[in-house]
Amino acid sequence: xxxxNAFYAQSGGVSAVINASxxxxxxxxxxxxxxxGKVYAGRNGIIGALxxxxxxxxxxxxxxxxxxxxxxxxxxxxxxxxxxxxEENRAEYERLIEVFQAHNIGYFFYNGGGDSADTxxxxxxxxxxxGYPLQAIHIPKTIDNDLPLTDTCPGFGSxxxxxxxxxxxxAMDVASMCETSTKVFILEVMGRHAGWIAAASGLAxxxxxxxxxxxxxxxxxxxxxxxxxxxxxTVKRHGYCVIVASEGAQHADGTFLADxxxxxxxxxxxxxxxxxxxxxxxxxxxGYKYHWAVADYLQRSARxxxxxxxxxxxxxxxxxxxxxxxxxxxxxxxxIMRGKSKRYSWHIGEASxxxxxxxxxxxxxxxxxxxxxxxxxxxxxxxxxxINGEAYPEYRNGLPLYTRxxxxxxxxxxxxxxxx
Amino acid sequence: xxxxNAFYAQSGGVSAVINASxxxxxxxxxxxxxxxGKVYAGRNGIIGALxxxxxxxxxxxxxxxxxxxxxxxxxxxxxxxxxxxxEENRAEYERLIEVFQAHNIGYFFYNGGGDSADTxxxxxxxxxxxGYPLQAIHIPKTIDNDLPLTDTCPGFGSxxxxxxxxxxxxAMDVASMCETSTKVFILEVMGRHAGWIAAASGLAxxxxxxxxxxxxxxxxxxxxxxxxxxxxxTVKRHGYCVIVASEGAQHADGTFLADxxxxxxxxxxxxxxxxxxxxxxxxxxxGYKYHWAVADYLQRSARxxxxxxxxxxxxxxxxxxxxxxxxxxxxxxxxIMRGKSKRYSWHIGEASxxxxxxxxxxxxxxxxxxxxxxxxxxxxxxxxxxINGEAYPEYRNGLPLYTRxxxxxxxxxxxxxxxx
Numbered sequence: 094x095x096x097x098n099a100f101y102a103q104s105g106g107v108s109a110v111i112n113a114s115x116x117x118x119x120x121x122x123x124x125x126x127x128x129x130g131k132v133y134a135g136r137n138g139i140i141g142a143l144x145x146x147x148x149x150x151x152x153x154x155x156x157x158x159x160x161x162x163x164x165x166x167x168x169x170x171x172x173x174x175x176x177x178x179x180e181e182n183r184a185e186y187e188r189l190i191e192v193f194q195a196h197n198i199g200y201f202f203y204n205g206g207g208d209s210a211d212t213x214x215x216x217x218x219x220x221x222x223x224g225y226p227l228q229a230i231h232i233p234k235t236i237d238n239d240l241p242l243t244d245t246c247p248g249f250g251s252x253x254x255x256x257x258x259x260x261x262x263x264a265m266d267v268a269s270m271c272e273t274s275t276k277v278f279i280l281e282v283m284g285r286h287a288g289w290i291a292a293a294s295g296l297a298x299x300x301x302x303x304x305x306x307x308x309x310x311x312x313x314x315x316x317x318x319x320x321x322x323x324x325x326x327t328v329k330r331h332g333y334c335v336i337v338a339s340e341g342a343q344h345a346d347g348t349f350l351a352d353x354x355x356x357x358x359x360x361x362x363x364x365x366x367x368x369x370x371x372x373x374x375x376x377x378x379x380g381y382k383y384h385w386a387v388a389d390y391l392q393r394s395a396r397x398x399x400x401x402x403x404x405x406x407x408x409x410x411x412x413x414x415x416x417x418x419x420x421x422x423x424x425x426x427x428x429i430m431r432g433k434s435k436r437y438s439w440h441i442g443e444a445s446x447x448x449x450x451x452x453x454x455x456x457x458x459x460x461x462x463x464x465x466x467x468x469x470x471x472x473x474x475x476x477x478x479x480i481n482g483e484a485y486p487e488y489r490n491g492l493p494l495y496t497r498x499x500x501x502x503x504x505x506x507x508x509x510x511x512x513x
Numbered sequence: 514x515x516x517x518n519a520f521y522a523q524s525g526g527v528s529a530v531i532n533a534s535x536x537x538x539x540x541x542x543x544x545x546x547x548x549x550g551k552v553y554a555g556r557n558g559i560i561g562a563l564x565x566x567x568x569x570x571x572x573x574x575x576x577x578x579x580x581x582x583x584x585x586x587x588x589x590x591x592x593x594x595x596x597x598x599x600e601e602n603r604a605e606y607e608r609l610i611e612v613f614q615a616h617n618i619g620y621f622f623y624n625g626g627g628d629s630a631d632t633x634x635x636x637x638x639x640x641x642x643x644g645y646p647l648q649a650i651h652i653p654k655t656i657d658n659d660l661p662l663t664d665t666c667p668g669f670g671s672x673x674x675x676x677x678x679x680x681x682x683x684a685m686d687v688a689s690m691c692e693t694s695t696k697v698f699i700l701e702v703m704g705r706h707a708g709w710i711a712a713a714s715g716l717a718x719x720x721x722x723x724x725x726x727x728x729x730x731x732x733x734x735x736x737x738x739x740x741x742x743x744x745x746x747t748v749k750r751h752g753y754c755v756i757v758a759s760e761g762a763q764h765a766d767g768t769f770l771a772d773x774x775x776x777x778x779x780x781x782x783x784x785x786x787x788x789x790x791x792x793x794x795x796x797x798x799x800g801y802k803y804h805w806a807v808a809d810y811l812q813r814s815a816r817x818x819x820x821x822x823x824x825x826x827x828x829x830x831x832x833x834x835x836x837x838x839x840x841x842x843x844x845x846x847x848x849i850m851r852g853k854s855k856r857y858s859w860h861i862g863e864a865s866x867x868x869x870x871x872x873x874x875x876x877x878x879x880x881x882x883x884x885x886x887x888x889x890x891x892x893x894x895x896x897x898x899x900i901n902g903e904a905y906p907e908y909r910n911g912l913p914l915y916t917r918x919x920x921x922x923x924x925x926x927x928x929x930x931x932x933x
Contacts, residue, residue: 165685165686258817390686
């Protein structure tokens with residue numbers, strides 16, 4: 094009987110290094126031919142499985158697969174689609190089994206965040222609940238850094254590095270202009286529920302007075318008076334003020350600052366964005382000239398300045414997923430475990446998906462300084478190693494040479510279509 | 514008699530490579546001790562001269578000065594301060610001469626854009642108009658790429674590279690998510706009067722269908738109907754649409770799109786930003802899920818991914834400025850001249866400031882595609898060499914190691930203060 098094939102899918106928001114996990118997984122599977130068959134990737138994530146729209150990764154050259162190590166975003170396509178519980182949507186699970194059976198799939202690798210871990214857990218239970226033998230392994234990925242048990246989530250370190258570098262660079266720009274021009278600069282970064290990414294900007298500061306001068310976390314209720322007083326004091330003291338604001342910054346009542354209450358000419362509610370709202374507040378209350386930036390997707394796709402540590406960890410969890418599968422494991426997730434000594438080290442550990450699914454890791458309160466506007470030494474110690482090292486892609490004509498896969502479809506075997 | 518000292522100042526908006534010009538200038542001056550004395554930098558540009566607030570660059574170590582080659586923003590501080598004409602503000606010119614005389618300054622190096630070239634021209638005429646012997650040399654710098662006679666302006670190539678890379682990376686993110694999530698992504702870039710920077714994003718596209726799918730130039734009057742039709746067609750055809758918009762994009766009547774007409778809860782006029790305005794238009798008319806980013810200062814300070822060509826040219830114009838001065842020249846600017854052969858080459862040329870001041874170089878109309886939404890082959894040929902090569906800074910602890918100068922003041926010699 095031929096070795097069982099594997100299904101691999103990317104899920105949720107992509108990152109600069111999710112393809113590095115794909116690279117680790119596919120290369121390791123290829124090194125274990127005989128024990129594991131082909132790796133079929135879902136086109137656009139789990140939707141690809143439901144639609145029987147599979148990509149045959151065995152058709153890709155060795156160089157193309159290796160190129161995934163330095164290629165951002167989701168090479169096979171990702172999706173935001175959460176499987177409901179077996180009771181709520183049995184049809185989807187039956188369809189998955191039908192597709193897996195048709196393609197002799199015995200391994201299910203799911204590369205995503207918290208929601209995906211939940212899906213992966215449900216799939217890992219199909220052997221028991223529906224009698225289809227399948228091993229499901231979850232591969233951690235999220236720039237939000239909110240998965241429990243793993244020390245960090247692949248994807249986060251690279252965003253952290255991008256945000257720290259961008260903060261340092263933009264702050265130098267403002268510092269050199271502030272005598273006659275811009276005095277306040279606001280950078281809006283991702284993080285709707287937790288301030289991990291905003292916290293990383295704090296690494297840009299090495300000396301007293303360095304930017305960022307104010308970080309706004311979702312964890313700390315925004316206080317307009319205190320905020321404006323701090324901006325004013327910082328400008329008086331240093332000549333300028335750099336603010337890094339998490340998109341999830343919120344008022345004491347839990348409403349987002351980004352929700353500015355502004356309506357446009359048509360009476361539509363305007364999302365507006367946090368950065369321009371804060372800028373407007375600074376301008377109207379303090380009169381300072383401002384500039385603002387919103388990094389948005391630029392921050393999570395910035396493979397050109399990815400963290401080497403992050404890339405290596407992303408590759409390692411992809412590799413470990415295959416190794417776990419070959420050891421007969423099911424319903425688990427490889428984790429990044431931090432060594433206990435002062436000098437940073439890490440190794441791969443293992444977590445049960447039951448302990449991962451639907452649990453969110455919050456930023457420890459002792460990572461935020463007492464005044465609520467900065468990070469502590471504890472935060473710096475945790476964050477600093479995660480952005481360490483550069484892992485530059487190759488360039489051609491001044492631009493990064495990112496892999497383009499052929500993405501050849503696996504011939505369909507089922508007659509029925511499935512509407513997702 | 515001791516060799517005359519030099520005054521150097523950075524002017525206007527800073528860039529990722531203006532310090533590379535400072536590096537070229539100071540290193541070349543140091544190599545010509547005996548012929549040229551000390552280099553005194555104006556703290557915060559020309560204001561430093563008016564206030565007699567000079568920085569003694571001879572106090573900086575060789576390593577610190579060389580570090581300027583890889584350090585963004587203005588190490589000595591810049592300013593937005595345009596000298597009026599001699600007739601309008603004779604006091605400022607008299608003050609300059611007073612300061613220069615007190616510090617034995619015989620060379621005036623001014624590193625800036627169009628307005629600065631005008632100031633430098635006026636200063637170059639002081640020998641004649643006010644009998645003070647001075648040689649004034651302008652060093653080109655502007656991310657806007659709008660100085661005449663020079664093939665390109667140091668600073669532009671690095672912004673161009675940043676924007677092209679960011680467009681490519683963010684587009685890959687959108688492409689992998691578009692099946693179930695974001696379909697339209699808008700990146701707002703700098704360029705209030707000309708679309709040079711927006712045009713550079715076009716380099717991200719190598720194959721048919723590649724992003725950016727739509728570029729909005731200030732040179733092309735915005736047409737809402739045509740724009741929305743193109744967005745819709747692109748989403749239908751490719752599944753997603755990436756738009757790069759110049760902040761200067763405008764309606765046929767010359768009003769900026771960014772000027773959205775939105776007012777906030779207090780009735781204040783909201784600047785709003787172009788990207789969110791376009792996003793709102795796409796959402797309300799076409800219903801697509803969108804994301805937007807505003808790169809702002811991030812683009813012009815991104816030394817971490819500067820163009821090697823740009824860095825080399827920035828250094829070369831700083832070096833050439835000193836050489837011109839030592840050849841006895843006055844009222845000139847070193848230029849980048851492009852070689853005539855197909856393979857890109859460049860060398861330093863010379864322009865008279867009379868031909869540079871108050872003239873703006875527009876983007877040639879044949880650089881914009883007939884439909885107004887993209888760039889032509891002529892534009893690609895012009896732009897591509899400017900982003901070529903990487904010139905990475907050193908890193909420590911995962912962050913670029915940027916030079917911090919001591920910035921020691923030159924002891925004041927004048928009793929009078931001067932209010933700027």
